[in-house]
Amino acid sequence: MPDLHWTIPVARWSFWPASASVAPDIRFIDPMARRRLSALSRVALKVAHDCAASLPTVRVVFASRHGELRRTTDILCDISAGEPVSPTSFSLSVLNAMTGVFGIARGDRAPASAVSAGAQTLGYALLEAHAQYATDASSPVLLVYADEPADPAFGTIEDEVEGGALAILLDASAQTGRLECARTAFADAAAHAPFDADAATPARFATQSEAVRQCLDAKAPVQWRGPSSLWQWSWHEGA
Template sequence: MPDLHWTIPVARWSSWPAAASAAPDIGFIEPIVRRRLSTLSRIALKVAHDCVAQDDVRVVFASRHGELRRTTDILRSISAGEPVSPTAFSLSVLNAMTGVFGIARGDRSAASAISAGAETLGYALLEAYAQYATQPASPVLLVYADEPADPRYGTIEDEVQGGAIAILLNKETAVGQLVCTLSGADAAASGSGSAQANPAEAGAETDADERFATQSQALQHCLDTRKSAAWQGTGVTWHWSWHDCAA
Protein backbone atom coordinates (compact mmCIF):
# COMPACT_ATOMS: atom_id res chain seq x y z
CA MET A 1 0.00 0.00 0.00
CA PRO A 2 1.55 3.35 -1.05
CA ASP A 3 1.64 6.23 1.44
CA LEU A 4 -1.34 8.56 1.39
CA HIS A 5 -0.78 12.19 2.48
CA TRP A 6 -3.21 15.05 2.91
CA THR A 7 -3.08 18.41 4.69
CA ILE A 8 -5.96 19.90 6.67
CA PRO A 9 -6.23 23.67 7.25
CA VAL A 10 -7.21 24.00 10.92
CA ALA A 11 -9.12 27.17 11.76
CA ARG A 12 -10.26 26.05 15.23
CA TRP A 13 -10.30 22.92 17.30
CA SER A 14 -11.77 21.84 20.62
CA SER A 15 -11.74 18.72 22.76
CA TRP A 16 -13.53 17.25 25.76
CA PRO A 17 -11.85 14.54 27.88
CA ALA A 18 -13.78 11.44 28.86
CA ALA A 19 -12.63 11.88 32.47
CA ALA A 20 -14.01 15.43 32.79
CA SER A 21 -15.86 15.87 36.08
CA ALA A 22 -17.94 18.86 34.95
CA ALA A 23 -20.87 18.54 32.59
CA PRO A 24 -20.43 20.18 29.17
CA ASP A 25 -22.26 23.48 28.69
CA ILE A 26 -24.72 23.05 25.83
CA GLY A 27 -27.02 25.92 26.71
CA PHE A 28 -27.54 26.64 23.02
CA ILE A 29 -29.73 23.52 22.86
CA GLU A 30 -33.35 23.95 24.00
CA PRO A 31 -34.00 22.43 27.47
CA ILE A 32 -36.70 20.06 26.18
CA VAL A 33 -34.14 18.54 23.80
CA ARG A 34 -31.14 18.88 26.09
CA ARG A 35 -32.52 16.72 28.86
CA ARG A 36 -33.03 13.80 26.44
CA LEU A 37 -29.47 13.77 25.15
CA SER A 38 -26.88 11.18 26.10
CA THR A 39 -23.47 12.06 27.48
CA LEU A 40 -21.99 11.18 24.10
CA SER A 41 -24.19 13.64 22.22
CA ARG A 42 -23.62 16.31 24.84
CA ILE A 43 -19.83 16.26 24.54
CA ALA A 44 -20.07 16.08 20.74
CA LEU A 45 -22.34 19.12 20.64
CA LYS A 46 -20.08 20.98 23.08
CA VAL A 47 -16.92 20.69 20.98
CA ALA A 48 -18.86 21.29 17.76
CA HIS A 49 -20.33 24.52 19.13
CA ASP A 50 -16.89 25.66 20.27
CA CYS A 51 -15.64 25.58 16.69
CA VAL A 52 -18.35 27.32 14.70
CA ALA A 53 -19.92 30.76 14.66
CA GLN A 54 -23.17 31.61 12.86
CA ASP A 55 -22.05 30.65 9.37
CA ASP A 56 -23.37 27.52 7.73
CA VAL A 57 -20.98 24.58 7.88
CA ARG A 58 -20.91 21.03 6.55
CA VAL A 59 -20.48 18.42 9.27
CA VAL A 60 -18.68 15.08 9.29
CA PHE A 61 -19.51 13.17 12.48
CA ALA A 62 -17.48 10.11 13.42
CA SER A 63 -17.89 7.52 16.14
CA ARG A 64 -16.92 3.87 16.36
CA HIS A 65 -19.79 2.88 18.67
CA GLY A 66 -22.08 5.87 18.38
CA GLU A 67 -25.19 5.65 20.56
CA LEU A 68 -24.60 1.94 21.23
CA ARG A 69 -25.40 2.31 24.92
CA ARG A 70 -28.78 3.84 24.13
CA THR A 71 -29.41 1.09 21.57
CA THR A 72 -28.49 -1.52 24.19
CA ASP A 73 -31.08 -0.04 26.56
CA ILE A 74 -33.68 -0.24 23.79
CA LEU A 75 -32.84 -3.89 23.19
CA ARG A 76 -33.17 -4.57 26.91
CA SER A 77 -36.63 -3.00 26.88
CA ILE A 78 -37.69 -5.10 23.90
CA SER A 79 -36.35 -8.22 25.57
CA ALA A 80 -38.33 -7.42 28.71
CA GLY A 81 -41.49 -6.77 26.72
CA GLU A 82 -41.47 -3.10 27.64
CA PRO A 83 -42.50 -0.26 25.26
CA VAL A 84 -39.74 1.61 23.43
CA SER A 85 -39.74 5.39 23.49
CA PRO A 86 -39.91 6.89 19.95
CA THR A 87 -37.59 9.66 21.14
CA ALA A 88 -35.05 7.16 22.45
CA PHE A 89 -35.19 5.34 19.13
CA SER A 90 -34.73 8.51 17.05
CA LEU A 91 -31.71 9.50 19.16
CA SER A 92 -30.10 6.06 18.91
CA VAL A 93 -28.93 6.40 15.30
CA LEU A 94 -25.28 7.22 14.51
CA ASN A 95 -26.07 10.63 13.01
CA ALA A 96 -28.42 11.80 15.80
CA MET A 97 -25.97 14.48 16.93
CA THR A 98 -25.75 16.04 13.46
CA GLY A 99 -29.53 16.37 13.28
CA VAL A 100 -29.78 18.01 16.70
CA PHE A 101 -26.89 20.36 15.83
CA GLY A 102 -28.36 21.39 12.48
CA ILE A 103 -31.81 22.04 13.95
CA ALA A 104 -30.38 24.08 16.84
CA ARG A 105 -28.42 26.27 14.42
CA GLY A 106 -31.04 26.41 11.68
CA ASP A 107 -28.38 25.06 9.33
CA ARG A 108 -29.49 22.91 6.38
CA SER A 109 -25.94 22.15 5.22
CA ALA A 110 -24.99 18.57 4.37
CA ALA A 111 -24.01 16.25 7.22
CA SER A 112 -22.58 12.75 7.15
CA ALA A 113 -21.66 10.11 9.72
CA ILE A 114 -18.77 7.63 9.67
CA SER A 115 -17.91 4.50 11.63
CA ALA A 116 -14.81 2.50 10.66
CA GLY A 117 -13.76 0.47 13.68
CA ALA A 118 -10.54 1.42 15.43
CA GLU A 119 -9.58 3.63 12.44
CA THR A 120 -12.77 5.72 12.54
CA LEU A 121 -11.07 9.01 13.39
CA GLY A 122 -8.41 8.63 10.71
CA TYR A 123 -10.90 7.95 7.95
CA ALA A 124 -13.13 10.75 9.20
CA LEU A 125 -10.19 13.14 8.78
CA LEU A 126 -9.80 11.85 5.23
CA GLU A 127 -13.52 12.28 4.49
CA ALA A 128 -13.53 15.81 5.92
CA TYR A 129 -10.51 16.71 3.80
CA ALA A 130 -12.11 15.23 0.65
CA GLN A 131 -15.29 17.24 1.21
CA TYR A 132 -13.35 20.43 1.87
CA ALA A 133 -11.07 19.95 -1.17
CA THR A 134 -14.14 19.50 -3.37
CA GLN A 135 -15.62 22.82 -2.23
CA PRO A 136 -12.98 24.86 -0.32
CA ALA A 137 -15.19 27.96 -0.17
CA SER A 138 -17.44 26.13 2.29
CA PRO A 139 -15.94 25.18 5.70
CA VAL A 140 -16.21 21.62 7.01
CA LEU A 141 -16.56 20.70 10.66
CA LEU A 142 -15.20 17.33 11.77
CA VAL A 143 -16.65 16.04 15.05
CA TYR A 144 -15.40 12.82 16.65
CA ALA A 145 -17.02 11.52 19.83
CA ASP A 146 -16.93 8.07 21.36
CA GLU A 147 -17.26 6.05 24.54
CA PRO A 148 -16.43 2.43 25.39
CA ALA A 149 -19.09 -0.14 24.61
CA ASP A 150 -21.29 -1.66 27.29
CA PRO A 151 -19.28 -4.31 29.23
CA ARG A 152 -21.80 -6.97 28.25
CA TYR A 153 -20.30 -6.96 24.75
CA GLY A 154 -17.08 -8.37 26.18
CA THR A 155 -13.52 -7.44 25.30
CA ILE A 156 -13.22 -5.26 22.20
CA GLU A 157 -9.92 -5.08 20.36
CA ASP A 158 -8.40 -1.58 20.22
CA GLU A 159 -11.27 -0.21 22.32
CA VAL A 160 -11.86 3.54 22.21
CA GLN A 161 -10.70 5.85 24.98
CA GLY A 162 -13.78 8.05 25.04
CA GLY A 163 -14.12 11.82 24.78
CA ALA A 164 -14.65 14.21 21.87
CA ILE A 165 -12.61 16.26 19.38
CA ALA A 166 -13.82 18.81 16.82
CA ILE A 167 -11.79 20.47 14.04
CA LEU A 168 -12.98 23.24 11.73
CA LEU A 169 -11.45 23.11 8.25
CA ASN A 170 -11.17 26.58 6.74
CA LYS A 171 -8.10 27.85 4.90
CA GLU A 172 -9.21 31.49 5.13
CA THR A 173 -8.87 31.57 8.93
CA ALA A 174 -6.43 28.69 9.46
CA VAL A 175 -4.02 28.92 12.40
CA GLY A 176 -2.14 25.81 11.38
CA GLN A 177 -2.02 22.76 9.16
CA LEU A 178 -2.53 19.17 10.25
CA VAL A 179 -0.57 16.82 8.00
CA CYS A 180 -2.07 13.33 7.90
CA THR A 181 -0.26 10.26 6.57
CA LEU A 182 -1.54 6.72 6.11
CA SER A 183 1.27 4.24 5.51
CA GLY A 184 1.05 0.58 4.51
CA ALA A 185 2.74 -2.40 6.12
CA ASP A 186 5.98 -1.94 4.15
CA ALA A 187 6.43 1.65 5.36
CA ALA A 188 5.57 0.65 8.92
CA ALA A 189 8.11 -2.14 8.88
CA SER A 190 10.83 0.21 7.67
CA GLY A 191 10.11 2.64 10.52
CA SER A 192 8.76 5.45 8.34
CA GLY A 193 6.15 7.17 10.50
CA SER A 194 5.82 4.03 12.61
CA ALA A 195 4.87 4.13 16.25
CA GLN A 196 7.00 1.02 16.82
CA ALA A 197 10.31 2.26 15.43
CA ASN A 198 13.31 1.98 17.75
CA PRO A 199 14.57 5.50 18.62
CA ALA A 200 18.10 4.23 19.33
CA GLU A 201 18.34 2.61 15.90
CA ALA A 202 16.93 5.72 14.27
CA GLY A 203 19.62 7.84 15.91
CA ALA A 204 17.18 10.29 17.50
CA GLU A 205 14.08 10.05 19.60
CA THR A 206 10.89 11.58 18.21
CA ASP A 207 7.35 11.79 19.51
CA ALA A 208 6.19 9.73 16.54
CA ASP A 209 8.13 6.79 17.99
CA GLU A 210 5.77 6.65 20.98
CA ARG A 211 2.93 4.19 20.57
CA PHE A 212 -0.52 5.56 21.40
CA ALA A 213 -3.30 3.17 22.33
CA THR A 214 -5.95 4.94 20.24
CA GLN A 215 -6.12 7.30 17.30
CA SER A 216 -7.80 9.96 19.41
CA GLN A 217 -4.91 9.92 21.92
CA ALA A 218 -2.39 10.33 19.11
CA LEU A 219 -4.29 13.17 17.45
CA GLN A 220 -4.90 14.91 20.78
CA HIS A 221 -1.16 14.74 21.53
CA CYS A 222 -0.38 16.34 18.16
CA LEU A 223 -2.92 19.15 18.63
CA ASP A 224 -1.91 19.83 22.25
CA THR A 225 1.88 19.75 21.84
CA ARG A 226 2.31 20.58 18.13
CA LYS A 227 4.53 17.48 17.97
CA SER A 228 4.21 14.48 15.67
CA ALA A 229 2.27 11.43 16.81
CA ALA A 230 1.40 8.05 15.34
CA TRP A 231 -0.94 5.10 15.85
CA GLN A 232 -0.21 1.58 14.67
CA GLY A 233 -3.10 -0.44 13.27
CA THR A 234 -3.21 -3.84 11.63
CA GLY A 235 -0.81 -3.52 8.71
CA VAL A 236 -1.03 0.29 8.63
CA THR A 237 0.35 3.30 10.47
CA TRP A 238 -1.47 6.59 10.88
CA HIS A 239 0.78 9.60 11.47
CA TRP A 240 -0.07 13.23 12.28
CA SER A 241 2.12 16.33 12.41
CA TRP A 242 1.43 20.04 12.94
CA HIS A 243 2.74 23.07 11.06
CA ASP A 244 1.96 26.64 12.10
CA CYS A 245 0.70 28.97 9.39
CA ALA A 246 3.08 31.74 8.37
CA ALA A 247 2.30 35.06 10.07
Protein backbone atom coordinates in the same frame (compact mmCIF):
# COMPACT_ATOMS: atom_id res chain seq x y z
CA MET B 1 -5.40 0.44 -0.49
CA PRO B 2 -2.62 2.82 -1.63
CA ASP B 3 -0.65 4.94 0.82
CA LEU B 4 -2.33 8.27 1.60
CA HIS B 5 -0.92 11.67 2.48
CA TRP B 6 -2.84 14.93 2.92
CA THR B 7 -2.86 18.21 4.85
CA ILE B 8 -5.82 20.09 6.33
CA PRO B 9 -6.08 23.78 7.31
CA VAL B 10 -7.03 24.03 11.00
CA ALA B 11 -8.84 27.17 12.13
CA ARG B 12 -9.94 25.98 15.57
CA TRP B 13 -10.17 22.81 17.58
CA SER B 14 -11.81 21.77 20.86
CA PHE B 15 -11.62 18.72 23.11
CA TRP B 16 -13.85 17.51 25.95
CA PRO B 17 -12.52 14.62 28.09
CA ALA B 18 -14.74 11.84 29.35
CA SER B 19 -13.15 12.36 32.77
CA ALA B 20 -14.39 15.97 33.09
CA SER B 21 -15.85 16.65 36.52
CA VAL B 22 -18.53 19.03 35.19
CA ALA B 23 -21.21 18.54 32.55
CA PRO B 24 -20.64 20.17 29.15
CA ASP B 25 -22.44 23.49 28.64
CA ILE B 26 -24.92 23.05 25.77
CA ARG B 27 -27.37 25.81 26.60
CA PHE B 28 -27.60 26.64 22.90
CA ILE B 29 -29.81 23.55 22.59
CA ASP B 30 -33.50 23.96 23.42
CA PRO B 31 -34.18 22.63 26.96
CA MET B 32 -36.84 20.19 25.72
CA ALA B 33 -34.37 18.63 23.28
CA ARG B 34 -31.45 18.92 25.68
CA ARG B 35 -32.96 16.69 28.34
CA ARG B 36 -33.35 13.83 25.86
CA LEU B 37 -29.71 13.79 24.77
CA SER B 38 -27.23 11.07 25.68
CA ALA B 39 -23.89 11.81 27.31
CA LEU B 40 -22.21 11.11 23.96
CA SER B 41 -24.31 13.65 22.05
CA ARG B 42 -23.80 16.24 24.78
CA VAL B 43 -20.01 16.17 24.56
CA ALA B 44 -20.13 16.07 20.75
CA LEU B 45 -22.42 19.11 20.64
CA LYS B 46 -20.22 20.95 23.13
CA VAL B 47 -17.04 20.74 21.04
CA ALA B 48 -18.96 21.33 17.81
CA HIS B 49 -20.42 24.54 19.21
CA ASP B 50 -16.99 25.66 20.47
CA CYS B 51 -15.66 25.56 16.91
CA ALA B 52 -18.67 26.68 14.86
CA ALA B 53 -20.72 29.05 17.04
CA SER B 54 -19.71 32.11 15.00
CA LEU B 55 -20.34 30.53 11.60
CA PRO B 56 -23.67 30.97 9.79
CA THR B 57 -23.30 27.59 8.09
CA VAL B 58 -20.89 24.68 8.26
CA ARG B 59 -20.71 21.20 6.76
CA VAL B 60 -20.30 18.49 9.38
CA VAL B 61 -18.44 15.17 9.31
CA PHE B 62 -19.37 13.21 12.42
CA ALA B 63 -17.24 10.22 13.38
CA SER B 64 -17.70 7.56 16.03
CA ARG B 65 -16.71 3.91 16.28
CA HIS B 66 -19.61 2.93 18.54
CA GLY B 67 -21.97 5.89 18.15
CA GLU B 68 -25.13 5.67 20.26
CA LEU B 69 -24.44 2.01 21.10
CA ARG B 70 -25.35 2.45 24.77
CA ARG B 71 -28.76 3.84 23.86
CA THR B 72 -29.27 1.00 21.39
CA THR B 73 -28.25 -1.53 24.07
CA ASP B 74 -30.84 -0.06 26.45
CA ILE B 75 -33.49 -0.39 23.74
CA LEU B 76 -32.60 -4.04 23.16
CA CYS B 77 -32.77 -4.69 26.91
CA ASP B 78 -36.24 -3.12 27.01
CA ILE B 79 -37.38 -5.31 24.13
CA SER B 80 -35.93 -8.40 25.82
CA ALA B 81 -37.80 -7.51 29.02
CA GLY B 82 -41.06 -6.94 27.15
CA GLU B 83 -40.99 -3.21 27.90
CA PRO B 84 -42.20 -0.57 25.42
CA VAL B 85 -39.54 1.28 23.43
CA SER B 86 -39.51 5.07 23.56
CA PRO B 87 -39.90 6.59 20.06
CA THR B 88 -37.54 9.37 21.10
CA SER B 89 -34.86 6.92 22.22
CA PHE B 90 -35.25 5.03 18.96
CA SER B 91 -34.94 8.17 16.81
CA LEU B 92 -31.84 9.28 18.73
CA SER B 93 -30.15 5.87 18.60
CA VAL B 94 -28.73 6.29 15.08
CA LEU B 95 -25.00 6.92 14.65
CA ASN B 96 -25.39 10.51 13.43
CA ALA B 97 -28.14 11.65 15.82
CA MET B 98 -25.93 14.52 16.97
CA THR B 99 -25.71 16.04 13.48
CA GLY B 100 -29.49 16.30 13.22
CA VAL B 101 -29.80 17.96 16.62
CA PHE B 102 -26.92 20.33 15.76
CA GLY B 103 -28.43 21.37 12.43
CA ILE B 104 -31.88 21.94 13.91
CA ALA B 105 -30.48 24.00 16.80
CA ARG B 106 -28.53 26.21 14.39
CA GLY B 107 -31.14 26.33 11.65
CA ASP B 108 -28.36 25.12 9.38
CA ARG B 109 -29.27 23.04 6.31
CA ALA B 110 -25.66 22.36 5.28
CA PRO B 111 -24.83 18.72 4.47
CA ALA B 112 -23.76 16.33 7.23
CA SER B 113 -22.20 12.89 6.94
CA ALA B 114 -21.14 10.17 9.35
CA VAL B 115 -18.10 7.87 9.41
CA SER B 116 -17.46 4.69 11.38
CA ALA B 117 -14.40 2.57 10.60
CA GLY B 118 -13.45 0.61 13.69
CA ALA B 119 -10.26 1.64 15.44
CA GLN B 120 -9.32 3.76 12.39
CA THR B 121 -12.48 5.89 12.52
CA LEU B 122 -10.83 9.22 13.31
CA GLY B 123 -8.16 8.77 10.66
CA TYR B 124 -10.68 8.12 7.91
CA ALA B 125 -12.92 10.93 9.17
CA LEU B 126 -9.98 13.32 8.76
CA LEU B 127 -9.62 12.01 5.21
CA GLU B 128 -13.34 12.52 4.52
CA ALA B 129 -13.24 16.07 5.92
CA HIS B 130 -10.20 16.82 3.76
CA ALA B 131 -11.90 15.43 0.65
CA GLN B 132 -15.01 17.53 1.24
CA TYR B 133 -13.02 20.71 1.83
CA ALA B 134 -10.67 20.10 -1.11
CA THR B 135 -13.69 19.58 -3.39
CA ASP B 136 -15.37 22.80 -2.24
CA ALA B 137 -13.46 25.31 -0.11
CA SER B 138 -16.21 27.95 -0.27
CA SER B 139 -17.46 27.01 3.21
CA PRO B 140 -15.78 25.44 6.28
CA VAL B 141 -15.99 21.77 7.21
CA LEU B 142 -16.36 20.75 10.84
CA LEU B 143 -15.05 17.35 11.91
CA VAL B 144 -16.59 16.07 15.15
CA TYR B 145 -15.30 12.84 16.68
CA ALA B 146 -17.05 11.51 19.79
CA ASP B 147 -16.94 8.08 21.37
CA GLU B 148 -17.31 6.09 24.56
CA PRO B 149 -16.36 2.50 25.42
CA ALA B 150 -18.91 -0.18 24.61
CA ASP B 151 -21.11 -1.71 27.30
CA PRO B 152 -19.37 -4.58 29.17
CA ALA B 153 -22.08 -6.88 27.77
CA PHE B 154 -20.20 -6.85 24.47
CA GLY B 155 -17.09 -8.33 26.04
CA THR B 156 -13.52 -7.28 25.29
CA ILE B 157 -13.19 -4.84 22.38
CA GLU B 158 -9.86 -4.86 20.58
CA ASP B 159 -8.25 -1.39 20.42
CA GLU B 160 -11.11 0.02 22.50
CA VAL B 161 -11.83 3.73 22.18
CA GLU B 162 -10.91 6.55 24.53
CA GLY B 163 -14.01 8.37 25.76
CA GLY B 164 -14.52 12.05 24.98
CA ALA B 165 -15.05 14.35 22.01
CA LEU B 166 -12.80 16.24 19.61
CA ALA B 167 -13.80 18.85 17.02
CA ILE B 168 -11.59 20.33 14.30
CA LEU B 169 -12.69 23.19 12.01
CA LEU B 170 -11.22 23.16 8.50
CA ASP B 171 -11.11 26.71 7.12
CA ALA B 172 -8.13 28.08 5.17
CA SER B 173 -9.38 31.66 5.50
CA ALA B 174 -8.95 31.53 9.28
CA GLN B 175 -6.36 28.81 9.74
CA THR B 176 -3.86 28.89 12.58
CA GLY B 177 -1.87 25.95 11.30
CA ARG B 178 -1.88 22.79 9.20
CA LEU B 179 -2.35 19.20 10.31
CA GLU B 180 -0.36 16.81 8.14
CA CYS B 181 -1.87 13.32 7.95
CA ALA B 182 -0.51 10.10 6.47
CA ARG B 183 -1.56 6.47 6.26
CA THR B 184 0.95 3.83 5.17
CA ALA B 185 0.06 0.20 4.58
CA PHE B 186 2.62 -2.38 5.63
CA ALA B 187 3.22 -6.07 6.09
CA ASP B 188 5.71 -5.68 8.91
CA ALA B 189 4.98 -2.94 11.46
CA ALA B 190 8.60 -2.80 12.61
CA ALA B 191 9.85 -2.12 9.08
CA HIS B 192 8.36 1.36 8.66
CA ALA B 193 9.89 4.70 9.50
CA PRO B 194 8.08 7.97 10.41
CA PHE B 195 7.65 11.03 8.12
CA ASP B 196 11.31 12.02 8.38
CA ALA B 197 13.75 9.13 8.49
CA ASP B 198 16.38 11.40 10.09
CA ALA B 199 14.07 12.53 12.90
CA ALA B 200 13.32 10.80 16.16
CA THR B 201 10.45 8.31 16.04
CA PRO B 202 7.17 10.09 16.87
CA ALA B 203 5.40 9.25 20.10
CA ARG B 204 3.06 6.29 19.74
CA PHE B 205 -0.42 6.16 21.29
CA ALA B 206 -2.97 3.44 22.01
CA THR B 207 -5.83 5.17 20.17
CA GLN B 208 -6.05 7.53 17.23
CA SER B 209 -7.94 10.13 19.25
CA GLU B 210 -5.18 10.27 21.87
CA ALA B 211 -2.57 10.66 19.13
CA VAL B 212 -4.34 13.43 17.21
CA ARG B 213 -5.19 15.35 20.38
CA GLN B 214 -1.55 15.20 21.51
CA CYS B 215 -0.41 16.42 18.10
CA LEU B 216 -2.76 19.41 18.26
CA ASP B 217 -1.96 20.19 21.88
CA ALA B 218 1.81 19.67 21.98
CA LYS B 219 2.47 20.49 18.31
CA ALA B 220 4.54 17.31 18.14
CA PRO B 221 4.53 14.46 15.59
CA VAL B 222 2.65 11.35 16.67
CA GLN B 223 1.71 7.95 15.31
CA TRP B 224 -0.74 5.11 15.77
CA ARG B 225 -0.18 1.57 14.48
CA GLY B 226 -2.98 -0.72 13.42
CA PRO B 227 -2.69 -4.35 12.32
CA SER B 228 -1.99 -3.42 8.68
CA SER B 229 -1.25 0.30 8.56
CA LEU B 230 0.70 3.09 10.21
CA TRP B 231 -1.04 6.44 10.78
CA GLN B 232 1.00 9.57 11.44
CA TRP B 233 0.16 13.20 12.18
CA SER B 234 2.30 16.32 12.52
CA TRP B 235 1.55 20.02 13.10
CA HIS B 236 2.86 22.97 11.09
CA GLU B 237 2.33 26.55 12.23
CA GLY B 238 0.82 29.21 9.98
CA ALA B 239 -0.54 29.02 6.46
